[in-house]
Amino acid sequence: MTTTDLVRAGRREWTALAALMLPTLIIAMDLAVLILAIPALGESLRPSGTQLLWITDVYGFLIAGSLVTMGTLGDRIGRRRLLLAGATAFGLASLLAAYAPTAEALIAARALQGIAGATLMPSTLSLLRSLFLDESQRRVAIGVWVTTFSAGTVVGPLVAGVLLQHFWWGSVFLLNLPVMAALLVVGPRLLPEVRDPNPGRFDLPGAALSVVALLALVYGVKRFAEHGADPVALLAVLVGAGVGALFVRRQRRTAHPLLDLGLFASVAFRVSVLVNIALGVMLAGIFLFVAQYLQLVLGMTPLAAGLWLILPTAGIVAGSLSTPLLVKRIPPARVVSGGLAVAAAGMAILAQLGSGPSFALLTVGMVVLAVGAAPASTLSVDLIIGSAPPERAGSASAVSETGGELGNALGIALLGSIGVAVYRAAMTRGVPPSAAGELAPDQLESATATLAGAYEAAARLAPAAGAELIDAATRAFVAGMQVAAWTGAAFAVVLAVAARVLLGRPGA
Structure with a gap:
């Protein structure tokens, strides 16, 4: 043997x-x-x-x-x-x-x-x-x-x-x-x-500092996604960053650190954590729009929308399980970089969606995104836990999962905020006069804030005025989704180049 x-x-x-x-x-x-x-x-x-x-x-x-x-x-x-x-x-x-x-x-x-x-x-x-x-x-x-x-x-x-x-x-x-x-x-x-x-x-004090820092950061990011950059969101992020700095300082000085910061000395570890965060940003951010697109723009039920998302899941399965075969022929750095480039192409396809039904374009974009993201995700997780000593695998795995959670929160906050900003700008100047004249100020504010709010406001209007409001809101929502998708695509391209350069270095 x-x-x-x-x-x-x-x-x-x-x-x-x-x-x-x-x-x-x-x-x-x-x-x-x-x-x-x-x-x-x-x-x-x-x-x-x-x-x-x-x-x-x-x-x-x-x-x-x-x-x-x-x-x-x-x-x-x-x-x-x-x-x-x-x-x-x-x-x-x-x-x-x-x-x-x-x-x-x-x-x-x-x-x-x-x-x-x-x-x-x-x-x-x-x-x-x-x-x-x-x-x-x-x-x-x-x-x-x-x-x-x-x-x-x-x-x-x-x-x-x-x-x-x-x-x-x-x-x-x-x-x-x-x-x-x-x-x-x-x-x-x-x-x-x-x-x-x-x-x-x-390290009990270190554990307390890590919990407070991460809770404050995630709360601040989520608050930012829901309410914008209000004082509470900014304060939470500042508190999280400040406590996080204290945590890092303590980990460098204590004899038995809660988190071995030496893990971050590895280029592969650092880059893989960034890839993990980036994938969370892209996937969580675009899924936020796709779920609303399926149900509000295309009129699907939640169950039908869930069934429609099975195809992208098949793409994730194919991409994940093909990764070991790919790395036998292609260096891991190129697989990660290539996966991010394919994911960027998927985001670019989704950016072509319009306000009319386009199931083929939606399916192709989501599947391409999934097929690209899956190998990058699989290899980034493997590089994170594989570059850590076996006795620190739990700590390394926690960093990987924390990166994913933070990426999800950032995706909803950043891409979601971009979409909301575009939607509000378009609706502020694009609400049809027939609707604006019939809505109360709070109803008009709700209609210019979210697509769901526009649907609620339209239900209070005459059929013709309601249809005009829905049409304007749908076009504004799709414009926001397109800008968010292009932003995610650009983000993926930049990270693809960085991953190719940094992970391709000798000893990385």
């Missing part, structure tokens, strides 16, 4: 990968199923607007804020132990959410889900690092992981739609229980226990 045979994964490791797909799928589905359940839970719990916002956002805030702490904790106490403890906590929090009697109770349950969810993602990714020592096999495993995460965002609305047709809103949370129970049964048998043999003392 050769040395290569000794490190190659066998049936047990691939079966363990199937077990790790379970929490990955649930985390990916969570927000999608909640969004579909909002109308039903709104009728039952009667949350205020602020409470409803926290029901949807507190989960993501706490995941993003806790990832670094939980990833490092897994390195210290054992990644399998943290994964199984997190699965138990996530299941219990899901049970509390399903039967929450009040909006306040649901917010608390969602907060617990967020903290528990932060234990799951870095644990699954770092365990992949331990299970698949062979580089080519690890890339296949990460491709499956990326595919599972992407598939969850499409499967979630479909499953939630079926559940909500037959059961109450809490049923979407009960979906998590059998999945987590299955993980608790098979996890101890299939997953190895891996930890840092010399972890040192846990």
Whole structure:
């Protein structure tokens, strides 16, 4: 038996990968199923607007804020132990959410889900690092992981739609229980226990600083996306940046840092984290527009829109699983760079969409974007965890996941804000006189703020005036989507060039 045979994964490791797909799928589905359940839970719990916002956002805030702490904790106490403890906590929090009697109770349950969810993602990714020592096999495993995460965002609305047709809103949370129970049964048998043999003392003050910094940054970015650059958003970002600077300073001075900043000495690590963030920006930003385009411009139901997004998911599957074959013939730097260039082409195709139905153009653009983004995502994740020492895989995985979460928030904030700015500028000077004369000031303000607001205002008008308002709003929305797509394409091209240059250097 050769040395290569000794490190190659066998049936047990691939079966363990199937077990790790379970929490990955649930985390990916969570927000999608909640969004579909909002109308039903709104009728039952009667949350205020602020409470409803926290029901949807507190989960993501706490995941993003806790990832670094939980990833490092897994390195210290054992990644399998943290994964199984997190699965138990996530299941219990899901049970509390399903039967929450009040909006306040649901917010608390969602907060617990967020903290528990932060234990799951870095644990699954770092365990992949331990299970698949062979580089080519690890890339296949990460491709499956990326595919599972992407598939969850499409499967979630479909499953939630079926559940909500037959059961109450809490049923979407009960979906998590059998999945987590299955993980608790098979996890101890299939997953190895891996930890840092010399972890040192846990940096509790550093953990507090990291949570505060990330919570403030993500909250500020999300606030910016929803309300613009108001004082609260600016203050949150400044607080996050300031506390983050204190965190970095402490990590450089303490004997046992929570986050090994030496990881960032690797060019491959730094560039891959940036690629991870950039992909989050592009995908989250453009999906925000595509979801509205399908439902508001083309008039699809949420379920139909979800079904339409299956084709891009197939593109992600193809791109992710073809990555190991590509890197056998093409250097990883060129695959990452080429993937970003293809993703830029997909964004450019989407920028050609007009206000009339164009299913073929939409499908081609989304599939090209997915096919390009998937290899870049798979390899960036592989480079992040592959460039870290095995004992720091949990910490490296947490950085990867944090980059993705931050990218998602930035995508909605940056590309979303660009689209909103274009929409408002167009509507400020483009509201038809027949509509402007009949709408109250607050209705006119709502119509010039969002496409959904324009639809609500149009329902109050005479049919002809309403149709004119919808036509103007649709053209304004599409113009904003086009500018956002071109911005994302330009961003991807710049990063493609940077990745090619930096990752192609010797020793990178």
